[in-house]
Amino acid sequence: MSVVQHHVGRPVSDTKAPDVALERRWDERRFTAKLVNPANRRRHRVIVVGTGLAGASAGATLAEQGYHVVQLCFQDSPRRAHSVAAQGGINAAKNYRNDGDSVHRLFYDTVKGGDFRSRESNVYRLAEISTQIIDQAVAQGVPFAREYGGLLDTRSFGGVQVQRTFYARGQTGQQLLLGAYQALSRQIDAGRVEMHARTEMLDLIVVDGRARGIIARNLVTGQITTHVADAVVLATGGYGNVFYLSTNAKGSNASAIWRAHRRGAYFANPCFTQIHPTCIPRSGVHQSKLTLMSESLRNDGRIWVPKVQGDTRSPDQIPMDERDYYLERMYPSFGNLVPRDIASRAAKNQCDAGFGVGPGGLGVYLDFGDAIQELGRPAIEARYGNLFDMYQRITAEDPYQVPMRIYPAIHYTMGGLWVDYDLQSTVPGLFVIGEANFSDHGANRLGASALMQGLADGYFVVPTTINDYIGSNTFDAVPAAHPTVQQTQRDGQARLERLLSIGGTRTVDSFHRELGLLLWDHCGMSRNESGLREALERVPELRADFWHSVRVPGEGAELNQELEKANRVADFLELAELMLVDALVREESCGGHFREEHQTAAGEALRDDARFSHVAVWEHGDRPVLHREELTFDHVRPTQRSYT
Amino acid sequence: MKLTVRIWRQSGSGDRGRMVSYAVQDIRPEMSFLEMLDVLNQDLITNGEDPVAFDHDCREGICGACGVVINGRAHGPEQTTTCQLHMRAFRDGDVIDVEPWRATGFPVVKDLVVDRSALDRIVQAGGYITAPTGSAPEAHAIPVPKHDAELAFDNATCIGCGACVAACPNGSAMLFTSAKVTHLNVLPQGRPEREQRVLDMVAAMDDEGFGGCTNTGECVKSCPKELPFASIARLNREFLRASR
Numbered sequence: 001m002s003v004v005q006h007h008v009g010r011p012v013s014d015t016k017a018p019d020v021a022l023e024r025r026w027d028e029r030r031f032t033a034k035l036v037n038p039a040n041r042r043r044h045r046v047i048v049v050g051t052g053l054a055g056a057s058a059g060a061t062l063a064e065q066g067y068h069v070v071q072l073c074f075q076d077s078p079r080r081a082h083s084v085a086a087q088g089g090i091n092a093a094k095n096y097r098n099d100g101d102s103v104h105r106l107f108y109d110t111v112k113g114g115d116f117r118s119r120e121s122n123v124y125r126l127a128e129i130s131t132q133i134i135d136q137a138v139a140q141g142v143p144f145a146r147e148y149g150g151l152l153d154t155r156s157f158g159g160v161q162v163q164r165t166f167y168a169r170g171q172t173g174q175q176l177l178l179g180a181y182q183a184l185s186r187q188i189d190a191g192r193v194e195m196h197a198r199t200e201m202l203d204l205i206v207v208d209g210r211a212r213g214i215i216a217r218n219l220v221t222g223q224i225t226t227h228v229a230d231a232v233v234l235a236t237g238g239y240g241n242v243f244y245l246s247t248n249a250k251g252s253n254a255s256a257i258w259r260a261h262r263r264g265a266y267f268a269n270p271c272f273t274q275i276h277p278t279c280i281p282r283s284g285v286h287q288s289k290l291t292l293m294s295e296s297l298r299n300d301g302r303i304w305v306p307k308v309q310g311d312t313r314s315p316d317q318i319p320m321d322e323r324d325y326y327l328e329r330m331y332p333s334f335g336n337l338v339p340r341d342i343a344s345r346a347a348k349n350q351c352d353a354g355f356g357v358g359p360g361g362l363g364v365y366l367d368f369g370d371a372i373q374e375l376g377r378p379a380i381e382a383r384y385g386n387l388f389d390m391y392q393r394i395t396a397e398d399p400y401q402v403p404m405r406i407y408p409a410i411h412y413t414m415g416g417l418w419v420d421y422d423l424q425s426t427v428p429g430l431f432v433i434g435e436a437n438f439s440d441h442g443a444n445r446l447g448a449s450a451l452m453q454g455l456a457d458g459y460f461v462v463p464t465t466i467n468d469y470i471g472s473n474t475f476d477a478v479p480a481a482h483p484t485v486q487q488t489q490r491d492g493q494a495r496l497e498r499l500l501s502i503g504g505t506r507t508v509d510s511f512h513r514e515l516g517l518l519l520w521d522h523c524g525m526s527r528n529e530s531g532l533r534e535a536l537e538r539v540p541e542l543r544a545d546f547w548h549s550v551r552v553p554g555e556g557a558e559l560n561q562e563l564e565k566a567n568r569v570a571d572f573l574e575l576a577e578l579m580l581v582d583a584l585v586r587e588e589s590c591g592g593h594f595r596e597e598h599q600t601a602a603g604e605a606l607r608d609d610a611r612f613s614h615v616a617v618w619e620h621g622d623r624p625v626l627h628r629e630e631l632t633f634d635h636v637r638p639t640q641r642s643y644t
Numbered sequence: 645m646k647l648t649v650r651i652w653r654q655s656g657s658g659d660r661g662r663m664v665s666y667a668v669q670d671i672r673p674e675m676s677f678l679e680m681l682d683v684l685n686q687d688l689i690t691n692g693e694d695p696v697a698f699d700h701d702c703r704e705g706i707c708g709a710c711g712v713v714i715n716g717r718a719h720g721p722e723q724t725t726t727c728q729l730h731m732r733a734f735r736d737g738d739v740i741d742v743e744p745w746r747a748t749g750f751p752v753v754k755d756l757v758v759d760r761s762a763l764d765r766i767v768q769a770g771g772y773i774t775a776p777t778g779s780a781p782e783a784h785a786i787p788v789p790k791h792d793a794e795l796a797f798d799n800a801t802c803i804g805c806g807a808c809v810a811a812c813p814n815g816s817a818m819l820f821t822s823a824k825v826t827h828l829n830v831l832p833q834g835r836p837e838r839e840q841r842v843l844d845m846v847a848a849m850d851d852e853g854f855g856g857c858t859n860t861g862e863c864v865k866s867c868p869k870e871l872p873f874a875s876i877a878r879l880n881r882e883f884l885r886a887s888r
Contacts, residue, residue, distance in 0.1 A: 061777040075709060076759070077708075080708060082707070085707065136775070139780035139781065140772070141834050143794075144793070146789075174803075175797075175800060182771055247704075249702040249703070250703060393724060394730070505690075551690075554694055558754070
């Protein structure tokens with residue numbers, strides 16, 4: 001294959017951000033956005049898919065505003081969405097420390113951290129809203145860490161030099177999610193949210209070019225149901241599980257956004273995936289998922305490898321001067337707190353060069369020896385106790401005595417459905433929030449920013465902008481007998497029946513593992529043209545093989561976990577191809593997208609702003625169509641990122 | 645390792661269910677318990693049998709989705725979630741019994757999967773603070789003493805897995821409910837609703853068919869998040885205070 005399998009379409013642009021000073025844009029948009037009379041809101045139904053931070057906060061807020069909300073999650077309870085697993089913290093420009101933080105600095109850090117591939121308008125709004133999120137969470141009873149005076153404690157995180165990260169031990173995501181879940185529970189009890197747990201979206205219903213509902217499967221009975229509404233909000237998270245092994249929950253999937261993409265929603269920057277530097281290395285071929293150790297550990301832990309390749313001595317037998325604290329050596333001003341993409345790649349380079357430790361040499365040390373000596377074990381226990389326990393449970397090694405071993409793993413996807421400033425996709429009436437959209441993190445997300453974005457989108461942005469959409473449009477009733485509704489339902493049913501009828505010889509997991517390995521090797525921490533082309537030939541073959549020889553036992557009208565998985569993997573097999581095409585077309589390195597052909601002499605990512613200062617926005621078709629959204633930087637001057 | 649696992653199989657709520665014995669091979673000590681079940685399921689599918697249904701999601705001990713009774717103990721021999729139990733806790737040749745949570749409040753859906761939505765309904769009855777979304781006072785307006793914040797956190801750490809109910813001889817949900825009541829009632833933000841909260845949540849708990857608490861303490865022995873036993877006493881105190 002010598003030419004790229006895609007077409008080029010017309011550029012797209014964000015027409016919703018007001019053309020006023022950066023600081024006034026959100027204020028202006030809130031003023032220009034149409035309002036919906038509170039008495040009329042209950043006549044409008046809004047579907048929210050997903051109950052993570054973005055979905056739960058959006059559902060609770062829309063219901064509180066008076067909309068009739070229909071909400072779904074595939075888990076048995078909305079409290080289990082994978083936001084629950086976020087450990088480290090949430091950023092906010094409160095400047096409680098008086099250490100020079102400000103909205104502008106958080107904005108600047110996020111744009112820079114994203115390697116200048118995000119939209120200034122969106123990121124500024126995120127920074128602006130960040131302070132209100134903390135207020136909201138505290139009012140809900142989220143038990144953040146506090147100082148003895150009763151005020152909130154903060155800590156620092158990768159990629160920044162101020163202490164703006166609020167936290168609740170190592171369970172910040174859980175506590176923020178429970179806050180949102182409880183707010184949602186209050187609305188469920190009030191009858192304003194119709195909650196469907198163990199229910200998975202199968203497809204989007206698009207009538208006259210607008211999103212008017214979804215079809216879904218009750219995962220217990222297998223019944224396929226239709227839900228019609230005036231607007232649909234997808235809060236279904238990222239697609240990191242396309243790699244099979246990731247830090248995502250086993251059920252996390254891309255089906256909602258991928259089905260929406262096939263129905264007309266453009267997909268932005270699919271190749272922008274984040275590899276998290278501090279995960280527990282895999283222990284064998286049986287591995288079913290990877291576990292992250294919060295990046296906050298890098299505040300007190302020091303990362304090193306032996307100076308000699310293949311050194312098999314136990315770490316306590318390696319004297320100080322025979323250790324290479326390579327991050328501190330290479331990046332003296334940020335040290336162990338460089339952004340995730342840089343820390344991950346540095347670890348990979350050390351291991352590739354033979355300095356890695358542990359089984360297969362796929363690990364580096366994260367050592368708390370100095371911190372324990374300096375601060376005492378109780379202080380370290382108070383900060384990271386649960387993380388140390390988790391590490392010990394999984395590896396059977398005591399990190400108070402022996403340095404942790406860590407290795408990078410797929411953690412987050414910056415890419416997602418394209419949205420404008422209103423968080424509306426290219427399908428009118430379809431809004432996309434949280435990790436499911438592409439909006440705020442550019443080519444690399446800073447730590448403690450995912451929680452911030454999910455809650456900003458859900459509590460503050462979409463409840464405002466959806467009013468404008470609903471207030472500006474009229475909505476004729478869409479009856480269940482509408483031909484489009486009927487057809488969408490038949491399509492979904494037919495696909496499940498086809499999966500059940502193949503009756504092949506290979507399990508769903510075996511295909512998923514093979515796909516994941518292929519992507520990890522060719523579209524993971526570093527990518528090159530020949531590898532991407534090779535994978536681009538292999539993925540369609542694997543997909544064909546899947547549809548020919550997968551084995552899905554059981555029936556459709558029952559709890560059938562293999563059918564659920566098969567339906568998700570079928571979508572991953574399509575999404576993977578778009579990721580590869582996107583990675584191939586972006587002939588530059590930026591953030592988490594590292595093309596080996598494009599690096600500085602020091603091995604750092606080398607951007608090409610002249611050709612690639614844009615969002616790659618893909619339209620679905622027999623061959624994907626590339627639309628570009630040019631990025632303009634009026635307030636932050638793109639520079640070669642430097643953390644030395 | 646080679647093991648024999650005897651697993652509860654039940655096709656649905658209408659089926660009576662039975663224990664079925666399976667041999668599993670090539671189990672390594674560093675595998676998680678759920679990865680052992682994965683191995684079994686891959687074999688079952690390949691051999692044309694129906695795989696064992698079980699709930700799981702994050703597999704890192706925080707989402708609360710997983711949970712089975714292993715050799716008679718909720719979540720098995722170590723006080724952790726089922727997903728964080730590793731096969732190094734067992735020995736070659738062991739026979740392991742695997743059953744679903746058994747409680748009136750948790751009907752079996754299929755095999756090892758149960759319906760725990762009753763816990764959600766207890767929270768819906770009052771396990772929240774009525775803080776309107778979208779506007780809130782400045783976070784530092786009300787300082788919270790560190791001790792209270794820590795106590796609130798110790799209770800808020802509950803993952804809603806339901807092991808406490810499964811372990812309780814009465815099938816009581818007291819530990820779950822008391823943890824949420826304590827988390828919210830101890831904070832200044834939660835004080836205004838403190839009486840109504842405890843009354844409504846206890847009423848919801850009773851409505852769902854959970855048994856009464858007789859302070860046997862089995863719940864805290866199985867709780868992967870080590871929720872404090874004292875929270876049950878706190879709930880009782882809050883309840884009495886509210887009932888005066």
